[in-house]
Amino acid sequence: MTESISGDEFEISDGQESTAQKEKIFVAVRLRPLNGKEIAKGDASDWECINTTTIIFKNNPSERSMYPNAFTFDRIYGCDSSTKQVYEEGVKGIGLSVLNGINSSIFAYGQTSSGKTYTMSGVTEYAITDIYDYISRQNDREFALKFSAIEIYNECVRDLLSQDGAQLRLLDDPETVESSATEYKGSDSGRTLAATVNFVDLAGSERASQTLAAGGNSHIPYRNSKLTRILQNSLGGNARTAIVCTMSPAHSHVEQSRKTLLFASCAKDVSTNAQVNVVISDKALVKQLQQELARLANELKTSPVSNDSASLIREMKLQIKKMGKEREELTQQRDLAEARLDHLIRVTGTDPNSLPWGEIGDLYKKSSKDGYPASNTYEGDSLNKYGLADMESSKFDFLDQSYVPDPSQETTINPEDSYKDQGIGITSSIDNNSIIEISEDSIKEEDQNIEETSSIGNNYTINSKNRIEENQCIDNSITTEETQMDDCYESSKENTHGIQTRVEQSPCSSDSEISDSEGICLTRSKSCNELTTNTSSEKEIIAESRNDNGSEPGKQDDHIQFLTKSKSEADVTTINQQDSSTPVKNLDEKEIEQKIKSSEERDASTELLSFDTESVSSHGTVKKTEQKASEFTEPENDWSMVFEKQRREIIKLWNECNTPLVHRTYFFLLFKGDQSDSVYMEVELRRLSFLKNTPSRATSKKLLKKFSSTERDVLFKKWGISLDSRHRRFQLSRLVWTKTNDMDHIKESAEIVAKLVGIVELNRTPKELFGLSFLPKSDHFKTSFCKGTISFT
Numbered sequence: 001m002t003e004s005i006s007g008d009e010f011e012i013s014d015g016q017e018s019t020a021q022k023e024k025i026f027v028a029v030r031l032r033p034l035n036g037k038e039i040a041k042g043d044a045s046d047w048e049c050i051n052t053t054t055i056i057f058k059n060n061p062s063e064r065s066m067y068p069n070a071f072t073f074d075r076i077y078g079c080d081s082s083t084k085q086v087y088e089e090g091v092k093g094i095g096l097s098v099l100n101g102i103n104s105s106i107f108a109y110g111q112t113s114s115g116k117t118y119t120m121s122g123v124t125e126y127a128i129t130d131i132y133d134y135i136s137r138q139n140d141r142e143f144a145l146k147f148s149a150i151e152i153y154n155e156c157v158r159d160l161l162s163q164d165g166a167q168l169r170l171l172d173d174p175e176t177v178e179s180s181a182t183e184y185k186g187s188d189s190g191r192t193l194a195a196t197v198n199f200v201d202l203a204g205s206e207r208a209s210q211t212l213a214a215g216g217n218s219h220i221p222y223r224n225s226k227l228t229r230i231l232q233n234s235l236g237g238n239a240r241t242a243i244v245c246t247m248s249p250a251h252s253h254v255e256q257s258r259k260t261l262l263f264a265s266c267a268k269d270v271s272t273n274a275q276v277n278v279v280i281s282d283k284a285l286v287k288q289l290q291q292e293l294a295r296l297a298n299e300l301k302t303s304p305v306s307n308d309s310a311s312l313i314r315e316m317k318l319q320i321k322k323m324g325k326e327r328e329e330l331t332q333q334r335d336l337a338e339a340r341l342d343h344l345i346r347v348t349g350t351d352p353n354s355l356p357w358g359e360i361g362d363l364y365k366k367s368s369k370d371g372y373p374a375s376n377t378y379e380g381d382s383l384n385k386y387g388l389a390d391m392e393s394s395k396f397d398f399l400d401q402s403y404v405p406d407p408s409q410e411t412t413i414n415p416e417d418s419y420k421d422q423g424i425g426i427t428s429s430i431d432n433n434s435i436i437e438i439s440e441d442s443i444k445e446e447d448q449n450i451e452e453t454s455s456i457g458n459n460y461t462i463n464s465k466n467r468i469e470e471n472q473c474i475d476n477s478i479t480t481e482e483t484q485m486d487d488c489y490e491s492s493k494e495n496t497h498g499i500q501t502r503v504e505q506s507p508c509s510s511d512s513e514i515s516d517s518e519g520i521c522l523t524r525s526k527s528c529n530e531l532t533t534n535t536s537s538e539k540e541i542i543a544e545s546r547n548d549n550g551s552e553p554g555k556q557d558d559h560i561q562f563l564t565k566s567k568s569e570a571d572v573t574t575i576n577q578q579d580s581s582t583p584v585k586n587l588d589e590k591e592i593e594q595k596i597k598s599s600e601e602r603d604a605s606t607e608l609l610s611f612d613t614e615s616v617s618s619h620g621t622v623k624k625t626e627q628k629a630s631e632f633t634e635p636e637n638d639w640s641m642v643f644e645k646q647r648r649e650i651i652k653l654w655n656e657c658n659t660p661l662v663h664r665t666y667f668f669l670l671f672k673g674d675q676s677d678s679v680y681m682e683v684e685l686r687r688l689s690f691l692k693n694t695p696s697r698a699t700s701k702k703l704l705k706k707f708s709s710t711e712r713d714v715l716f717k718k719w720g721i722s723l724d725s726r727h728r729r730f731q732l733s734r735l736v737w738t739k740t741n742d743m744d745h746i747k748e749s750a751e752i753v754a755k756l757v758g759i760v761e762l763n764r765t766p767k768e769l770f771g772l773s774f775l776p777k778s779d780h781f782k783t784s785f786c787k788g789t790i791s792f793t
């Protein structure tokens with residue numbers, strides 16, 4: 001709201017602004033006419049107002065050297081000017097600032113009988129009239145007015161509005177001057193503007209003039225003055241100020257007139273910094289804040305935006321949690337893959353680059369050693385960061401199957417082994433200090449409650465100088481899950497038949513020693529189940545194979561042992577009895593195989609392994625399957641085109657495989673078309689193709705349900721898995737299998753396993769982690785933690 005009261009100097013706003021208003025004091029000089037007495041004495045006027053702002057001394061040029069003859073101020077009022085003029089044209093705007101909440105003061109300064117009272121009485125009357133007039137026209141605002149009329153004489157304060165003329169006592173708060181003035185209380189509506197206007201008639205101006213003129217100081221000393229205490233708020237700078245300096249034109253008063261003008265000149269330099277005074281009572285403030293709070297709460301409650309935000313935040317939190325889980329899983333996969341690769345390299349003792357999977361060896365080398373790739377600036381280990389954990393896994397399957405044993409290597413047969421059943425466990429020594437116990441005792445299947453021991457069915461081992469051990473079934477099953485279990489089964493069957501054939505045709509003199517036509521002697525151990533059955537009095541059945549150093553059986557340095565332990569003897573007994581008495585063993589495996597082959601899921605899954613594959617043929621010779629992944633390979637000179645094509649294909653597969661965004665991002669940022677990226681692109685394509693065609697867990701279950709529980713039992717025994725825990729169990733087995741050479745590895749493995757099963761207290765030993773206190777020797781830690789019955793979900 002802006003309203004002009006009168007004239008063009010003053011405007012009243014709604015009082016919302018609080019910007020300080022810095023300005024100079026308004027200084028005016030009023031020259032009164034010569035009074036009758038002065039005229040009678042023959043005094044003449046020494047001063048002439050040459051315009052509205054300048055006054056000059058005109059009668060005594062000789063004094064020009066000592067005093068200035070011309071003075072300029074904001075306004076000069078001559079002898080014929082009226083008080084109304086002084087008000088309207090001079091001090092009105094300042095006086096009425098009080099209506100905007102700004103303090104104001106109007107002073108009259110001058111020598112005795114110069115016209116101070118004459119001027120101020122008129123100015124005060126006009127101002128009060130205007131104030132009331134303004135208030136009377138404001139219907140939507142309430143005003144509280146407080147008037148005081150005070151006389152200060154010899155430091156005594158007297159209330160001019162009081163009849164008794166009692167002396168007033170000044171309190172600390174100058175605003176609480178005891179007064180009999182009428183008070184108007186406004187409503188306590190909260191925000192209030194409070195301002196004071198002072199109309200001051202300064203008696204004794206001569207003395208002040210002398211002081212200020214002599215010192216040339218614009219500061220008005222008021223600290224110890226009652227007057228200044230009363231005017232404290234106005235004189236402190238927070239007030240618009242006007243000074244009307246009155247002077248007599250008579251020559252007899254010329255000295256005082258000059259001093260008045262000097263005072264006025266000094267006053268001109270003083271600046272004020274008035275601001276709107278907003279007063280909010282505590283009660284009003286509390287009320288106002290409560291209202292604001294209620295308003296905001298209501299806004300938050302009803303705002304659709306806020307609801308969206310809340311739901312968005314929830315979604316984001318879920319997403320973050322999910323990504324964290326994925327990251328953890330990828331880390332675990334990476335660790336497993338690295339462990340397997342480590343082990344393989346360690347076991348073979350061969351430079352990875354010289355192996356048939358040289359390019360994979362390069363990948364491993366890059367990823368593990370060189371920070372892969374060199375331009376990478378990401379922190380931490382690379383494989384998982386770049387989402388290659390799965391690739392590594394796939395590679396490893398390829399590695400497992402592509403190993404080509406040298407037929408010329410002499411292979412020994414452990415004469416202590418016996419081969420009495422169709423469940424063939426072939427074990428060979430891996431390296432020194434390797435005692436491997438893989439026990440999956442008493443595993444309960446979710447839907448069928450099938451208990452089984454974790455016999456590592458269809459294991460075979462080829463002892464050579466490199467002392468390679470392969471567990472084809474485990475290798476396949478770990479990384480390719482359900483589908484590879486089928487392949488595992490296939491492969492195992494082949495191996496089984498092959499080995500059986502060779503056993504029958506072996507020229508070796510005993511059942512425990514077999515040599516094939518090419519001079520390879522295979523050591524064939526009992527299956528864990530069979531071993532357990534045949535030696536039921538023992539809790540551990542150890543299939544040992546002697547290594548080519550000719551070390552004695554049972555010596556840890558030279559042997560690897562597959563130990564089978566039941567969770568309890570009762571379990572063992574039950575299982576063994578079942579194994580020996582039920583027709584499980586008598587089932588026609590060909591029939592089961594036929595069922596598998598005829599199932600749709602099986603058909604789909606057989607196409608999955610499009611990797612380079614080399615496997616041992618059914619006759620113990622090496623058979624190399626053809627590479628089927630060459631479709632991803634393109635000529636080098638068309639690399640950019642190939643890259644784009646592969647990238648499109650990868651993106652498509654990402655979508656089809658629901659690949660996590662994190663993986664996509666890393667991969668996308670990392671591989672941007674460099675020629676050296678080709679191997680990674682290819683691996684990613686293979687990995688995704690594999691994943692895409694991998695039947696889901698549900699599909700696998702569906703497949704397995706095509707078989708009777710007995711048939712499934714046979715399958716599980718052959719695969720050495722249980723339906724529900726197969727993947728992680730094999731990961732675990734594999735983990736143990738590949739990390740049994742030193743305690744550091746064991747501890748590291750324990751941590752990984754602990755993560756798998758959701759154990760977070762990783763500062764504990766493997767023994768503590770899995771409660772394997774029954775194991776007496778600490779060196780059994782390296783195998784002990786896989787013997788615990790760990791439930792995976």
Ligand SMILES: Nc1ncnc2c1ncn2[C@@H]1O[C@H](COP(=O)(O)OP(=O)(O)OP(=O)(O)O)[C@@H](O)[C@H]1O
Nearest residue numbers: 031032033110111112113114115116117118119203
């Ligand atoms: N501008 C004027 N026009 C006509 N008469 C004036 C004017 N100014 C002052 N007078 C007259 O001069 C006399 C003295 O004025 P006034 O009392 O206002 O002076 P004063 O400065 O207040 O003196 P004191 O300091 O002693 O109170 C008064 O009679 C007054 O009417």
